[in-house]
Amino acid sequence: MTSVIIEDKGGVKMKVGVDVGDGFITPDPKGAPEEVKQVFDMLPEFKFRPDDILLCTYQKTGTHWLFEILSMINNRKAELTQMTKGRCMLEIVPQSAINQLPSPRVLNSHYPPRLLPKDKALSKPKTILCVRNPKDTAVSFYNHMKGFRTYDYDGKFSDWLPIFLEGKLEYGKYTDYLLEWEKVITKGKDFPIHLMYYEDLKLDGEAELERLLNFLDIELDKQLQKDILNACGFDKMASDKFQGPKHIVDKMFRENFRFFRKGEIGDWKNWFTCADNEMFDETWTKEMANSKLFEFKYSGPRS
Template sequence: MAFTKIPDLGGATMTMIDVDDPTFIHPRFHNDGPATKEIFQKVPDFQFRDDDVMLCTFAKTGTHWMYELISMAQYKSADRIKPSKVQTMLEAQTAEDIDKVPSPRVVNAHYCYRYLPVKGLREKQIKTVLCVRNPKDTAVSYYNHMCGIKFYEYNGKWEDWLPVYLDGKLEYGKYTSWLKEWDVAIRDGIGFPLHVIYYEDLKANCAAEFKKLLKFLDIELSDELQTQIIENCGFDQMAPTKYPPPIKQLFFKDEFNIFRKGETGDWQNWFTVAQNEMFDQKWSSEMKDHNVFDFKYTLPAKM
């Protein structure tokens, strides 16, 4: 197993990791190929603690935001959370390293459902939060993510990247396949406590969605503390503070911030009419028999 170069339609390549699974390309983190493969193979046997919360997201669908909200709720504090989500990320760390993180923990992953430690989730009845985002804004955010992180070694064009993304030839595979696995699991009976939250609903009314989340987590917070947490997890507060300069220099290209815009509807500034038609046709065809998820692609203008 080794690093692999995935070309876009224009010939620019993205560096990722081959984990000897024909349906899955693993993302790059700080580990080499063999270490990543070992992490990947051991994920199904991950051992949860009783007070863990599991956060499941596809890449670029609100993971940082949800991680901060849940963590602050667990600590009952509006202070900035010191651990990064990467420290408890199943595809980025060994189980031994994750075990070093003190409770309460938000274990998180972008893995599709079939690669998750479902046995442990069911045995421990781990409260699990599934955050999803409309696929067009997800695609735009993902493209900028891949252009801005050094490990990918990528500088291709949006129009050359989008078709490759839609075909699922990048890390984590197709977003449609990721959603369909959850759709089937939910309809069949998930077997552990699950709360589904939409990125767009968080953007539209974070206070209301946060109250629903707290009820699911069985956490009581004062209205004042809820407001403070929401404010401190806001995009403008998180973007400049989460990653210190040494981390930025190591992982990110100049001028790149992993918190790019955090908007709903930004896809309209990227998609051409033809790209939008292509996207809609492919998406509706692949999702026609799966209707658990209902996305919003724009939000009403604020008065």
């Protein structure tokens, strides 16, 4: 088993992960395809604990941000955790390692509902689904692939964007992900789900944190809530997380890459050409035509 290699529309190659079956691609950050496939094959039988929180997101839609917020809520402290979401990621980390994590755990996955553990319907872990407008998601995903050495990619955004829309990258189409979750939510939920929007959390963090706490049935005093939001501010996260030995950082990331790049609403306008935007809107509108759940914000407040 080897990594899948594809080309963008300009002919530039990229490594996009491991095909674990039926064309579904899972990332391979360690360069160990056999281990990734083994984790995938065992995931359906994963068992949740009663106090687990499951964070579900598509790639680049706020996972690290919410992971920190949820961890602070669990710890009742406005301090960034020493844990990273990668150590709690169901499709990357072997179950034996996740089972060693202390409770309460914040587990996370970019997988669509059909690939999540079957135990979710029995154990009913409280599940947070966070989504983000697809244009900013695409820009963040592109920069993610350019920055991580494992993808070995250095193509142009306009050549990469059609590949994203076609679902040829890890985790497949964002539209498919959203529509699958919409079916789960609208047909009657087997487990408690709380839907959040990246943009709403950015624009009104206090209200969104209050809604999240109500869903989790957890009470925190107002000062701690404010402290958590301040501790999880973008600049704070960018400066304090993912700092490590230079030789490790250099091995993982290209020079000058920032994992927390901007986090803005509407940065896509600095990347999309008119042709990109027309192509994107046509495809997105067609594929999401039957969706009645998701409504995205594509710009923030005027400065």
